[in-house]
Amino acid sequence: METEQLLCTFSVAGRKYGVVVDKVQEVLADHQVTDIPLAPPGVLGLMNIRGRIVPAIALHKVLRLNSNTAHDDSINIIINHAGEQVGLMVDEIGDIVSVSDSEIEPPPETLKGAPRKFMCGVFPVQGTLHLLLDLDALLADELCTRSASRASRDVLQ
């Protein structure tokens, strides 16, 4: 029996991605972000989401994409992850699509480099291939967790 999954799609630096809808709490536009000195490079800053302090992830950095789109109207997908909330900064939000399990294929062998470890599959939406993000792997990446200071300290020592 085929099961369907609801996926939330979005784009970062011109590429299409998706995450499982169950993980998504809400989508916010133009939320104010406070810088964190010495933060991990992938963490853009902190947001106040109704009294909760939520870190905003610069997704293009963690995915090692070159993004030169200066976006004033950044969009945050707030996801629930391991009991905490995290905001993913994306360029554009797409539709919520229903995809059956058989349509989700493993990432192609030709997909190489760092981003590969963040993908758990590929699925088509109206003929365009989207990459399904593995949030656990993404948020465990050192660009999200390793403080910038620690890195520079290690170099010093």
Added chain:
Amino acid sequence: MENDKALQSFLIESDENLGQLEQDIVALERAPDDADTIASAFRAIHTIKGTCGFFGFCHLETLSHAIEDILGAMRDGHLAMDLRHATVLLDGVDEIRVFLKRIHSDGTDGDGVPPALLERLHGLMPETTDAPAAPTPVAPEPPAVDTSPVAQEPEDSITTAPPEETSPRPAQDTSKHDTTVRVDVQLLDQLMNVVGELVLTRNQLLQHAAHQNDGQLANLSQRLNQVTSELQEGLMQTRMQPIRNAWSTYPRLLLDLERKTGKKVTPVLKGGDTELDRSLLEAIRDPLLHLVRNAVDHGIETPEKRLAQGKPETGTLTLSAYHESGNVTVEVQDDGAGLDSDKIIRRAIEAGLVRPDQVGALNEREKIRYIFEPGFSTADAVSDLSGRGVGLDVVRNNVERIGGSIDIKSVPGRGTTLKLKIPLTLAIVPALIVRCLHQRFAIPQVNLMEVVYVEADRLESDIETVHDALVYRLRGRLLPLVDMRSLMQMGERETARDQFILVLTADQQEFGLLVDDVRDTEEIVVKPLGSLLKDNPCFAGATIMGDGRVALILDVKSTADFAGVTRHERKLRQQDTTPQTDTAPLRAAENYLLVRPDGRAGRSAIALSRVSRLEEISTRLIEYSAGREVIQYRGKVLPLIRLGDAGATTDEPDNDVIRIVVQPTRSGEIGLVVNDIIDIVADDQAEIIEDSHARGILGVGILQGHVTDFIDCDSLLNSHSENDHGN
């Protein structure tokens, strides 16, 4: 699902009942015929047994039944609690805990009660009085068994009593029982967040309403303001817990310790109702336990020793908690041997924490405080130091992490008091809001000593660089400075802007933090940063400001560590004070106090590291002792030494004030009287040409382009006293 919930509440209740049971057993051991306590203990085990039957945990039921039988026999006066009974019963309680853990993890009560334990329990029943003694390690002689029959407890008082005990005080809880509810802490935290948000919205509304010229809006928002404050306050209250909760395990712990050490201790608990935030209560639970254990282990003497010293055989351990100036103070006091400051200092010297020649300048309190130093307590220190000190640095760290402080007082032969100061709540702390570049930060007030304002055109002259390290002269002391912008890699220093120096303390070390602006003090709500940012070196959390934006809260201690101004710096300073033996070349990068010894133009330099304080006093205060000039200084007699030619001092300026440089020497502090204090200079180029002809002078060198005498105060002191003998 229903069953799961029931099971959960069984586990929670049983845990509470066990806690109660444990306390009662311990209390009964001391007062075997307290009918109320027996009834309470019986009730507790009865409830556990009853619920076991309901869930079908037959092994656990067997065990609780055995315990219930014994308590039943005590209730009926057939048996009186003594140490032997208590030991076995407490072992039984521990075994029930094991069962509960197993039930919690896999839902079954395992495969039976250890037969040995069951046998021991059954052996306590009156029929078989020749039961083998409990296999406890080194049990001290059992206290006299009270054979007087226990007052008959009316049967109905048990059956009508509430089936569960939630408060440790049975006397109160019949009335309290129906009015309390159990609430998940997470829910409270969530509510706290929502209220925080409400407070923010209220603030914004108040601001808006102030500009609207609308009477009704103003009224309504004022009302909202009030209600919100009350709500916030009430919610804060729900997080408060009496400190008794952290103490409840101590009687049991002390009983175990008594058994192990053969010492006798009576606990005295005062102020158990004092409330503090539950997160803080959790944070001090382990440190307190450590202190209590230490007090019995190392503080209180053995009964023989106590008797020999004319003290009562049983030691007293007093725990007290009370509110004091916005903090909660918790004291752990024993009437034991006290601390031996000489031993502590010897150990500190061995560990390289202090140098022998620095000891003279330390007072008793400062000496004792070395037991809080990391590195003081190593494993082998335990054997050769009869005082305490195992892991006290960890205790201090834990207490300081939550914004508290720890202090120690000790009278040899009379006992030791450790005093913990803890903030009421962690969730809301007073903080100073500062700005660095475009960003605001919150600095907890507990770490803030003072704020120094430096005008833009004074920056160059007031803030100096010693080997790439920034320093500021604060009242004659050198304060290491940390520039927030460069530390946080926030960008380049703007020039020609007024700056503020926040004088912060962390780990008993002061340092200055350079920021751009100082705003207001505010009560801020501390929020966690989340797991992604736990690696960050400088921040304790974040808060939401009145405008809804996020501001980071500085963790002063870790910032100091990150900037390298704590331990490292302290070590540096110790190196600076390396005794300058006549042959050793002067260390580079020393800081000097430049003084004018007398009315003439000569200059002298005194190593700043050897200056404790600068004072200005009236000449009228000078007194004489054995023909030498002295003053009364901080309750002591401070000998004065005129640095310049004594004859030349008569042409002092009109004012009758003299300036004194207070210096520590091997034989206590001395005061160098100087004509004027010119400056403090940091000079690593100072070349000193040795000149041992002049007494009290290490040598001559060129500092700031002037010929300068470098003072050697030790030899100065020697020559001073030699002169006296000559007279």
